[in-house]
Amino acid sequence: MGNLLGRSGRYLRMLRRLAVHTLSRELMFRGNFLVKVTVEVLWLAILLVFYKVVFARTNQLAGWDEPQYLFFVGCFFALNGLIEMLFLDNCNEFAELVRTGDLDGLLLKPVDEQFLITCRKFDWGCAPNVLMGAGVMALALYDMGWQVSLLRVGLFVLTFAGGVALAYSFMLMLTSVSVWMVRNQSLMEMWWLFSSLARYPREIFSGRLAEPIGMFFTFVLPILVVVNVPANVMVRALDPFMVGLVFASSAIALWVSRRFFLYALDSYRSASS
């Protein structure tokens, strides 16, 4: 137990150091940083205006009323922002590390390879997304006159973490393929597909053609549960089966993606010097 705590403390200290380093680096290029933050703020503003226009003409969207949907959008924005801040840049850079052989330097460090490769750099330009997402969620809860429920808050935090774990595992699997493909530009396209699926309520997949797709992306490749379940837990009906599905699928996905990542690293050839 003491050993585990010591190990966790060491990794947390490393994470803090990496976070500080990357922030120092971002601030050295503050023009780039400001443009990035501005674009993200505009992107959220456009999204909110769009849904405002939609809800001016209807009371419900796939069974979600306006404050509920606002909460869903905030949840997506926060979760997506967190993933992009912590992992997307690192995973995207992995193929380049493989191609140039710069991965060598990381593999030689006495640290878990998955940690160092996927958490090395923080993209601080995405940090405002997490805050804005949290702000939108708070605003939505205020709008609907939400009554505080510790059970719902606790389950929201856990399913939100499960959603992050699922998204991270998905990204890690895609990243690992770079060891064989060397050039892996498809990662961004696949991530775009992932976030496009995750950003809408599961209920939009209704009808003879869409329903099987919705089922596939809920139970086989559970992308649709990533945002849907935490948002549902907080502002709609609490479905224990879906909560269990998030916990089980995130645990399995984390295990499978780690095994696959380590298997891929075993095939690493390093680049010629």
Add this chain to the structure above:
Amino acid sequence: MPIIEAQGLAKTYRVAQKKAGLAGAFKSLFRREYREVKAVSGVSFTIEPGEMVAFLGPNGAGKTTTLKMLSGLIHPTSGQARVLDHVPWNRDDAFRRQFSLVMGQKNQLWWDLPAGDSFQLHREIYSIAPAEFQATLGELTELLGVEHLTKQAVRELSLGERMKMELIAALLHRPRLLLLDEPTIGLDVVAQAKILEFLRDYHARRGVTVLLTSHYMRDVEALCDRVLVINHGRLIYDGPLAGVIERFSESKLVKLRFETHAPEELSEFGDVARKDGPLAELKVSRSRVAAVLAAVLERYVVVDVSVEEPPLEDVISRVFQEAEPAHDAA
């Protein structure tokens, strides 16, 4: 107990082949052909603690591939190795804490930040106690004369300064084994000399085991008593540095200084390597040195004479040139 033990270490790569042109590119989309490249073929050697050993070979001989297997970066196709009493490619943390690999062509520091920031990260990664970290950092920066540069962004440092910072980062955790892959590549003579002097001093102080690859014989002569020569993935020599010349050079250099101009007919005695006024240098096969000297001294008035081994640089370069075309290994 040896610090490095390699037994029949071999690595074969499967390399995709593509015919030239667009048709070849389309064909390779559906049916890709592969060729097997033997980068390292059954290399065996041991290195004892505290040794400084040079690993020599032409480009593509398998030096870097061997270093990468010994550091655990890649798995061998066959063979065994134990480094610091660990199987390197298991990459145990306990193993990785005890060695460093410095590659002259790779930058491991954070490019946009001062080297001091990267050193702090190393402190966390290797769990170095603050007092020990400060003491080691102070010692290393002083030895390399870079105390004033640790707060400057790495990208603003010269190549020589960057290599010094790379060495500091590699030594902060006081490794028992240092693997150096072309550490002076691209450096000017002054920077090279400083790095070599540092490595010599550091080895004397700490007794670290060093395995070095370099194309500069100056590095090898300055640091190593023992060399491993590898060619086509096979170890062709393992022994003292002086023995390389004996093993690969059949001739010696006879240096002569005549009273007046060096005579024209010197080529009768051997290959004339140099002729400049009264000075001349003859390459003579080892077995004929005594006879040639006697004949020259009998026929001409010689003011000064010496018999020397040919420069290591020349011997090694001849060994490399005589090699068949190198394959694609690192």
